[in-house]
Structure formats: structure tokens, C-alpha cells
Amino acid sequence: MKRKTGKNYYELLDVTPASTVEDIEVGYRQALKIYGGNSDAVYSLYSNEERESMVKAIKSAYETLTDPEKKHAYDSEIMNEEEEDTPEVDIEELTSAAGNRQASRPIGFENVRNCVRLKRPFPLESLDPLITEQYRILCSRIEDAGRRNNSKVFAVTSALKGEGKSVTCMNAAYVMATEFRKKTAFLECDMRKDSTAVNYLEEPNVPGLSDVLRGDKELHGAISRVEGTSLYVLPSGNSGKRASELLGSSGTKKVMDALRTGFDCVLIDCAPVLGLVDMNIISRFVDGVVFVVRAKKTGKDFVAKAAGALKGVNVIGTVLNGADFKFTKYYY
Ligand SMILES: Nc1ncnc2c1ncn2[C@@H]1O[C@H](COP(=O)(O)OP(=O)(O)OP(=O)(O)O)[C@@H](O)[C@H]1O
Ligand SMILES: [Mg+2]
Structure with missing residues (x-):
């Protein structure tokens, strides 16, 4: 589930669903160091308001992912949302229109030879x-x-x-x-x-x-x-x-x-x-x-x-x- 921050709880703490509680704690501390009020961010790209909402999301991520029941509920929620987000695939379109799909992508440098x-x-x-x-x-x-x-x-x-x-x-x-x-x-x-x-x-x-x-x-x-x-x-x-x-x-x-x-x-x-x-x-x-x-x-x-x-x-x-x-x- 993408929160207001644009990241899900795992992305926020830079952990995975298989991470241990210890890993989650490390991720939590790292994330707070980056967005917390006491850190000197290298880039002044986030406003205070945005940083505050990020910190709030980080705390809520930590609370959820370290509580087995909440984590279980959250994982199911994410799975459902991912299924909903997955667009229905039109097989015909997939097999016949590779070119069309490409058309929405930038074109013109596919044949660059220098590597x-x-x-x-x-x-x-x-x-x-x-x-x-x-x-x-x-x-x-x-x-x-x-x-x-x-x-x-x-x-x-x-x-x-x-x-x-x-x-x-x-x-x-x-x-x-x-x-x-x-x-x-x-x-x-x-x-x-x-x-x-x-x-x-x-x-x-x-x-x-x-x-x-x-x-x-x-x-x-x-x-x-x-x-x-x-x-x-x-x-x-x-x-x-x-x-x-x-x-x-x-x-x-x-x-x-x-x-x-x-x-x-x-x-x-x-x-x-x-x-x-x-x-x-x-x-x-x-x-x-x-x-x-x-x-x-x-x-x-x-x-x-x-x-x-x-x-x-x-x-x-x-x-x-x-x-x-x-x-x-x-x-x-
Ligand atoms: N934060 C930093 N700490 C230490 N060294 C740095 C840091 N940032 C850049 N440098 C070093 O300073 C030098 C200049 O960096 P860089 O070439 O990126 O600057 P520049 O603005 O592109 O310079 P120029 O105007 O000459 O193109 C490089 O040797 C780079 O490795
Ligand atoms: Mg330069």
C-alpha cells in the first residue's frame, strides 16, 4: 500500500516482509536519522511539513511491522491492493501489439551501438x-x-x-x-x-x-x-x-x-x-x-x-x- 509518502511501509524502512524485528529496528533508526528533525539532510529538498509527515509514516510503519498481528493484517491489505492495482491483461493486445506498447515509451535510441x-x-x-x-x-x-x-x-x-x-x-x-x-x-x-x-x-x-x-x-x-x-x-x-x-x-x-x-x-x-x-x-x-x-x-x-x-x-x-x-x- 502506497502511503501519502509514495512508499509502502517496507520501502519506508528499507526492509522486506521477511526481515527480522532487529532488521526492522535498524531500518527504523536509519529512516528516522534521515528524516528526523535532528538530522542535517544533505539536500534541502523536503519542506518541514513533508518531513514531519514522513516521520509520522515511519513511526506508524515501525509500529505495524513489529507487531505480528498488525503486520499480518497489513500484508494482506497490501496483497489485495496489489491485485486491484494490477491491470487486466488483454492477451490479444499483449501478443499482437508489442510495437504499440513501445509507442508510449520514448523511442529513438534503441539502436545505439556504443556500449x-x-x-x-x-x-x-x-x-x-x-x-x-x-x-x-x-x-x-x-x-x-x-x-x-x-x-x-x-x-x-x-x-x-x-x-x-x-x-x-x-x-x-x-x-x-x-x-x-x-x-x-x-x-x-x-x-x-x-x-x-x-x-x-x-x-x-x-x-x-x-x-x-x-x-x-x-x-x-x-x-x-x-x-x-x-x-x-x-x-x-x-x-x-x-x-x-x-x-x-x-x-x-x-x-x-x-x-x-x-x-x-x-x-x-x-x-x-x-x-x-x-x-x-x-x-x-x-x-x-x-x-x-x-x-x-x-x-x-x-x-x-x-x-x-x-x-x-x-x-x-x-x-x-x-x-x-x-x-x-x-x-x-
Ligand atoms: N561533498 C564533497 N566532499 C568531498 N569532495 C567532494 C564533495 N563534492 C564534490 N567533491 C569533489 O570536489 C571536486 C569537484 O566536484 P565536481 O567535479 O562534482 O564539481 P563541479 O561543480 O562539477 O566542478 P566544475 O565546475 O569544475 O565542473 C571533485 O574532485 C569531487 O570529487
Ligand atoms: Mg563539473
């Missing part, structure tokens, strides 16, 4: 589970925004360089593809500098956005699928001084249009806002922006200035990167 392996995991995999949960929150925010107004293209930016845009964007794209099961494109747009994404790929010499915008490569021949996932990556390529010129060219719109048609979700790792024209260009093509602020590093003035520059742009959330978790030694 890359991750040389080392995206940063996410080495992170504390509590941090991973923050990425899930970010992705559910992105997903909610998408559901509300059919938005699917989002830029990740910050006031200054080095605030964690790439790390945030790569991790969010990875979670979107692997956990939220969305066909996701990760597009690296900052062509002034060497690609960050290629450091994670086993084959670093893959084409990039700059090759496409220069007309040296077709988008379909340049983008690569990460093996075993529905994540597609187009690194920036390095175009040095021609970066703004290339980004401002008509090719950018074509790339954005093609990605919008072909994917459930497009996450764009951008250059910083201040001092560069890039976000002025990119914001024309996106449905929303995720704004990253590096805790204890970016001055308020810079954040305010960048927020001013993004006026009129739909900022769907702010990620406070590097906030202290009081309860963990990890720092990210």
Missing part, C-alpha cells in the same frame, strides 16, 4: 547508504516534477566551479536509471574543460557533445549506453575556446530535442552560472534546474547572485553538498 563499462563505479557506489537515500529523494523530486507537468529535461548547475555539480548529476542519473528504471540520458555540457564523466568509463576515448555540435559525429553514434543499465552517457568532449560558440549553435537545439523525445529523463551537467553564458543558453531547453551549493564553501553573496541570474528559471530544488551528517563519519 561502455564503468571503469570504477559512479561515486554513488562508494557512498554511505544514508547519502544514497538523499539521491533517492532528489530523484523522486525530479520524478514528481516530471509527473506534474511532463517535465523531463533538467540542468544541474551551481554558482561557482567545483561545487559538486558533476558528482550530483552523475549520481542522480545513475539512480534514475538503475533504481527508478527510467531511460536516462546524462549529458555533460561544460565543453570548456576536460570531461569528468570519462574518468568513470573503461573506454575514455568516446565521442562527446563537442564532436556532435561540430558536425563530426551523429548524436546516435556518439552517445554510449552504460552496460547493463538504461543509462546513456554523452560526455562533453573538449572544445576549449569554442565552447560558447558551439553551445549557442543551432545543433544544441537539435540535440536537446532528440534527447527529449528519446528519453524518460535527461540530466545535464552544466557549467557554473556566474561569469559564463552557458546557463543562459541551456535554460532555454530545460524544464527545470537543480542548484548545487557547496556547504561551507560558497559565500552567500555568490549564491544570491547566481539565484538572481536564474530568475525566471524553474529551480526545482537546491542540493546542499558537503553538509555535515552529525551521525556519520562520512562527509559528502
Whole structure:
């Protein structure tokens, strides 16, 4: 049963129906650490009201799942609801209309031939589970925004360089593809500098956005699928001084249009806002922006200035990167 939080009790505590009471207690404590009032959430994406309702749901999940009678009643309730939720299957439709089913899905990148392996995991995999949960929150925010107004293209930016845009964007794209099961494109747009994404790929010499915008490569021949996932990556390529010129060219719109048609979700790792024209260009093509602020590093003035520059742009959330978790030694 999906509660107001969008998760059932098992999902809320990150346990399964077979988990022991001890596991449920661990899950309960972890969940409270994330959403409880004393924790410094890495991402300030939930309002206080939402966090309170999450905590209420977590407590009620704990009470239910640790009481055998309540748990039994809850399990039956879930099973009934799942049956009700399961749409009736029209066998004829299933056997004859595979193509029709596909039509409601984004099309256009099924034949991508480039397949890359991750040389080392995206940063996410080495992170504390509590941090991973923050990425899930970010992705559910992105997903909610998408559901509300059919938005699917989002830029990740910050006031200054080095605030964690790439790390945030790569991790969010990875979670979107692997956990939220969305066909996701990760597009690296900052062509002034060497690609960050290629450091994670086993084959670093893959084409990039700059090759496409220069007309040296077709988008379909340049983008690569990460093996075993529905994540597609187009690194920036390095175009040095021609970066703004290339980004401002008509090719950018074509790339954005093609990605919008072909994917459930497009996450764009951008250059910083201040001092560069890039976000002025990119914001024309996106449905929303995720704004990253590096805790204890970016001055308020810079954040305010960048927020001013993004006026009129739909900022769907702010990620406070590097906030202290009081309860963990990890720092990210
Ligand atoms: N919370 C953090 N704690 C420690 N290191 C971090 C954290 N966030 C990012 N970093 C590190 O800081 C560096 C900059 O991060 P990242 O490349 O994601 O920033 P960026 O905003 O994309 O930078 P740029 O503007 O240069 O593209 C990287 O080496 C990254 O591993
Ligand atoms: Mg970057």
C-alpha cells in the first residue's frame, strides 16, 4: 500500500516482509536519522511539513511491522491492493501489439551501438547508504516534477566551479536509471574543460557533445549506453575556446530535442552560472534546474547572485553538498 509518502511501509524502512524485528529496528533508526528533525539532510529538498509527515509514516510503519498481528493484517491489505492495482491483461493486445506498447515509451535510441563499462563505479557506489537515500529523494523530486507537468529535461548547475555539480548529476542519473528504471540520458555540457564523466568509463576515448555540435559525429553514434543499465552517457568532449560558440549553435537545439523525445529523463551537467553564458543558453531547453551549493564553501553573496541570474528559471530544488551528517563519519 502506497502511503501519502509514495512508499509502502517496507520501502519506508528499507526492509522486506521477511526481515527480522532487529532488521526492522535498524531500518527504523536509519529512516528516522534521515528524516528526523535532528538530522542535517544533505539536500534541502523536503519542506518541514513533508518531513514531519514522513516521520509520522515511519513511526506508524515501525509500529505495524513489529507487531505480528498488525503486520499480518497489513500484508494482506497490501496483497489485495496489489491485485486491484494490477491491470487486466488483454492477451490479444499483449501478443499482437508489442510495437504499440513501445509507442508510449520514448523511442529513438534503441539502436545505439556504443556500449561502455564503468571503469570504477559512479561515486554513488562508494557512498554511505544514508547519502544514497538523499539521491533517492532528489530523484523522486525530479520524478514528481516530471509527473506534474511532463517535465523531463533538467540542468544541474551551481554558482561557482567545483561545487559538486558533476558528482550530483552523475549520481542522480545513475539512480534514475538503475533504481527508478527510467531511460536516462546524462549529458555533460561544460565543453570548456576536460570531461569528468570519462574518468568513470573503461573506454575514455568516446565521442562527446563537442564532436556532435561540430558536425563530426551523429548524436546516435556518439552517445554510449552504460552496460547493463538504461543509462546513456554523452560526455562533453573538449572544445576549449569554442565552447560558447558551439553551445549557442543551432545543433544544441537539435540535440536537446532528440534527447527529449528519446528519453524518460535527461540530466545535464552544466557549467557554473556566474561569469559564463552557458546557463543562459541551456535554460532555454530545460524544464527545470537543480542548484548545487557547496556547504561551507560558497559565500552567500555568490549564491544570491547566481539565484538572481536564474530568475525566471524553474529551480526545482537546491542540493546542499558537503553538509555535515552529525551521525556519520562520512562527509559528502
Ligand atoms: N561533498 C564533497 N566532499 C568531498 N569532495 C567532494 C564533495 N563534492 C564534490 N567533491 C569533489 O570536489 C571536486 C569537484 O566536484 P565536481 O567535479 O562534482 O564539481 P563541479 O561543480 O562539477 O566542478 P566544475 O565546475 O569544475 O565542473 C571533485 O574532485 C569531487 O570529487
Ligand atoms: Mg563539473
